[in-house]
Amino acid sequence: MQLDQINPYVSKVMPSAMRKFDHDISADKKIIKLTLGEPNFNVPEHIKQAAIEAINHNESHYPYYWGYQPLREAASNYYQEKFGYDYPAEQILVTVGATEAVASTIKALFKPGDAVIIPTPAYPLYNALTTLNELHTILVDTSDDGFVLTPEKVQQAVSAHPDWDVKGLILTDPNNPTGIAYTEDQLKALVPVLKEQGIWVISDEIYGELTYGQKHYTISKWLPDQTIIVNGLSKSHAMTGYRLGLVFGPAGFMDEIAKVHQYTVTAAASIVQYAAIEALTNGQDDSKPMLQAYQKRRDFVAKEMAEAGFDVVHPGGAFYVFAKIPTALHMNSWDFVNTLAKDYHIGLMPGDPFGDNHYVRISYAASDEALSAAMKAVKQLVVDHSTPTAE
Numbered sequence: 113m114q115l116d117q118i119n120p121y122v123s124k125v126m127p128s129a130m131r132k133f134d135h136d137i138s139a140d141k142k143i144i145k146l147t148l149g150e151p152n153f154n155v156p157e158h159i160k161q162a163a164i165e166a167i168n169h170n171e172s173h174y175p176y177y178w179g180y181q182p183l184r185e186a187a188s189n190y191y192q193e194k195f196g197y198d199y200p201a202e203q204i205l206v207t208v209g210a211t212e213a214v215a216s217t218i219k220a221l222f223k224p225g226d227a228v229i230i231p232t233p234a235y236p237l238y239n240a241l242t243t244l245n246e247l248h249t250i251l252v253d254t255s256d257d258g259f260v261l262t263p264e265k266v267q268q269a270v271s272a273h274p275d276w277d278v279k280g281l282i283l284t285d286p287n288n289p290t291g292i293a294y295t296e297d298q299l300k301a302l303v304p305v306l307k308e309q310g311i312w313v314i315s316d317e318i319y320g321e322l323t324y325g326q327k328h329y330t331i332s333k334w335l336p337d338q339t340i341i342v343n344g345l346s347k348s349h350a351m352t353g354y355r356l357g358l359v360f361g362p363a364g365f366m367d368e369i370a371k372v373h374q375y376t377v378t379a380a381a382s383i384v385q386y387a388a389i390e391a392l393t394n395g396q397d398d399s400k401p402m403l404q405a406y407q408k409r410r411d412f413v414a415k416e417m418a419e420a421g422f423d424v425v426h427p428g429g430a431f432y433v434f435a436k437i438p439t440a441l442h443m444n445s446w447d448f449v450n451t452l453a454k455d456y457h458i459g460l461m462p463g464d465p466f467g468d469n470h471y472v473r474i475s476y477a478a479s480d481e482a483l484s485a486a487m488k489a490v491k492q493l494v495v496d497h498s499t500p501t502a503e
C-alpha cells in the first residue's frame with residue numbers, strides 16, 4: 113500500500129499545531145512558555161502516596177474495563193456534591209483522560225455522515241475527532257456573542273445544512289481557549305432548540321472546578337436524556353500526566369461508549385485508578401489553593417493585556433486569557449506568536465488552531481515571575497511594532 117492509499121480521513125488531520133509550535137520554541141533555552149494547558153502545581157501529596165501504595169501492593173493487573181467499582185462510586189458522590197451530577201456508579205465510565213472520553217463518546221454516538229456543531233473558538237481535539245470519524249463538522253463562530261453559544265446560532269446552523277442530520281454539539285464549559293463559563297440562564301436557553309432538534313450534547317466540563325466567583329452548572333441538569341458529560345482529574349487535581357478521565361450519561365448509551373472504550377484501550381491504568389479513588393474521596397479541597405492562585409493571575413494577565421491594547425473578554429473559568437491582537441500591530445496570530453518567541457523569548461499560543469487568527473491565548477497556569485516577564489514582553493512588542501492604521 114502507498115501512503116496516498118491510506119484512510120483519507122486520517123490524511124486530512126494534521127498533527128496538533130499547538131504541540132508542534134510548543135515543541136519548536138522549546139529549542140530556545142531562554143524561552144518562557146505560557147503555551148500548553150498544563151497546571152504548574154504538583155499532584156497533591158496524599159494522591160501521590162495512594163499511587164505509591166498501589167504499586168507496593170502489586171495492583172498491577174487488568175482492571176475491569178468500566179473502571180474499579182470504588183472509583184466509580186467515589187466519582188458518583190464527588191460530582192454529585194460538587195456540581196449536582198445525578199449519576200449512579202453504573203452510569204460512570206473511567207477513561208484514559210478526557211481526551212479518550214471525548215473520542216469514545218463521539219465514536220459511539222455518531223455514524224459517518226452525521227453532522228456535529230462545534231462552537232468556535234474551540235479546543236482543536238474535537239475537529240480532529242469529527243474528521244477521523246467521517247462526520248460533517250459545523251463550526252459556529254461565537255465571537256460576536258461574547259463567545260457564548262446562543263440558541264439562535266444553533267438554529268441557524270441546522271437551517272443552513274438542510275441535507276445534513278445534525279446529531280451533536282460539543283460544548284466546552286468553562287471554555288478553552290476563551291475561559292468563558294456559562295451562566296445558568298445561558299445553558300437553559302439552549303435546551304429547547306436542542307430538544308426540538310434531537311441534538312446530543314457532549315459537555316466537556318474538564319475545567320468545571322476552575323471557576324472564579326461563579327458557580328459551575330451542567331447542561332445535563334436540564335437535558336439529562338441527551339447529554340454525555342466528560343470530566344476528569346487533569347485540571348482539578350493537576351494530574352495531566354496520570355491520564356484519568358470520566359464519562360457520565362444515560363444508562364444504555366453508556367454501555368455503547370464503554371464498548372468503544374474497552375476495544376480501544378482495555379481500561380485506565382490500575383495505579384492511576386487507585387490515585388483517583390484517593391483524589392475523589394479525600395481531595396475535595398485540593399483545587400482550592402490552585403483556584404486562589406489562578407484567580408489572582410487571571411486578574412493580573414487580563415489587566416496587563418488590556419493595558420497593552422488587547423481586547424479581552426473577562427474569563428470566568430479555566431486558566432486562559434484569550435486576547436484580540438491590536439489592529440495597529442497588523443499581525444495575525446502566527447505573526448504575533450512567532451515574533452514574540454523569536455525576539456522576546458516568550459511563548460504564547462496562536463488563536464488560529466482554535467479557529468480565530470486574530471487572537472492569542474495565554475495560559476496563566478504558570479508562575480507569577482513567568483507571567484510578569486511575559487506581560488512585559490508583550491507590552492514591549494506592542495511599542496516596537498505598532499504602526500497606525502491607514503485611514
Ligand SMILES: Cc1ncc(COP(=O)(O)O)c(C=O)c1O
Pocket residue numbers: 149208209210211212235284287288316318344345346352355356357
Ligand atoms: C477543553 C479540554 N478538553 C479536554 C482536554 C484534555 O484533557 P485530558 O488531559 O484529561 O485528556 C483539555 C486539555 O487541555 C481541554 O482543554
